[in-house]
Amino acid sequence: MEMKKIHWIGIISSLVMIISSLFFIETRFFFFIIGVGALIGVAPFVFSTINETRIENEKEEMFLEFARNLVESVKTGTPISKSIINIKDKSYGALSVHVEKLANQISLGIPLNAALRVFAKDVNNKTISRALTLIGQAERAGGDIGKILESVTEAVRTSDKLRKERKAAISTLVVQGYIIFFVFVIIILVMQFQIIPMISGIAESGTFGIGGVTAGGGSQEEITISFLYLLLIQGLFSGLAIGKLAEGSIKAGIKHSFALVLMSFLISAVANLIFGS
Numbered sequence: 001m002e003m004k005k006i007h008w009i010g011i012i013s014s015l016v017m018i019i020s021s022l023f024f025i026e027t028r029f030f031f032f033i034i035g036v037g038a039l040i041g042v043a044p045f046v047f048s049t050i051n052e053t054r055i056e057n058e059k060e061e062m063f064l065e066f067a068r069n070l071v072e073s074v075k076t077g078t079p080i081s082k083s084i085i086n087i088k089d090k091s092y093g094a095l096s097v098h099v100e101k102l103a104n105q106i107s108l109g110i111p112l113n114a115a116l117r118v119f120a121k122d123v124n125n126k127t128i129s130r131a132l133t134l135i136g137q138a139e140r141a142g143g144d145i146g147k148i149l150e151s152v153t154e155a156v157r158t159s160d161k162l163r164k165e166r167k168a169a170i171s172t173l174v175v176q177g178y179i180i181f182f183v184f185v186i187i188i189l190v191m192q193f194q195i196i197p198m199i200s201g202i203a204e205s206g207t208f209g210i211g212g213v214t215a216g217g218g219s220q221e222e223i224t225i226s227f228l229y230l231l232l233i234q235g236l237f238s239g240l241a242i243g244k245l246a247e248g249s250i251k252a253g254i255k256h257s258f259a260l261v262l263m264s265f266l267i268s269a270v271a272n273l274i275f276g277s
Contacts, residue, residue, distance in 0.1 A: 238257075
């Protein structure tokens with residue numbers, strides 16, 4: 001991922017927040033400020049990843065439109081190179097700049113196969129790259145390029161349709177994943193604010209010989225931090241698992257991880273401010 005201005009702003013803001021937390025080191029706001037600083041630093045990278053994923057999906061959808069227009073033009077008897085030049089001015093969203101570059105290269109006399117290889121490299125999408133390789137080989141081998149283009153388009157369309165159907169079928173599992181996570185959060189909060197203090201009280205009264213857990217400052221703070229770490233780790237890996245199930249990509253799960261980690265942190269912080277002693 002290329003570092004941009006927004007990333008550096010996030011990193012600098014994060015460092016400022018973390019350094020400023022030193023002024024609250026003896027208060028309950030210390031870890032809250034550190035957490036906010038860390039989230040501020042990570043947020044630009046997460047949003048950049050989400051945007052990249054959105055652009056990748058848009059490229060695949062627009063490539064289908066590009067391929068359909070190319071098929072229609074080639075079927076009229078126009079050579080594929082000329083067809084690409086003719087349709088370059090149509091809107092293809094995130095793919096438009098790459099289509100224009102492809103058409104300009106062909107206009108300058110660059111061989112179609114070489115231009116398609118550059119196009120595939122610039123787009124950097126496996127599905128599109130495979131389709132472009134087939135188109136290039138078909139053009140070089142000769143034959144009915146129109147039928148070949150139509151077959152390639154149908155294959156890409158089928159792949160996109162299956163991906164969307166899979167995402168729709170898995171959507172219920174995504175909802176279940178979020179529900180399971182929130183149930184886990186509730187269990188942790190009940191343990192932290194109900195069960196642990198109750199056990200601590202029993203231990204202090206001498207009913208059971210349980211040591212090391214007290215209702216006082218140090219140990220209670222350690223328990224709070226431990227539960228927070230547990231929630232953050234659970235949110236991180238639950239989000240990655242949800243992304244892998246829903247979209248078949250760990251990268252797609254980063255947005256779920258960020259959302260769950262953010263909610264874990266905020267819920268834990270608010271709960272500690274309200275119920276903490």
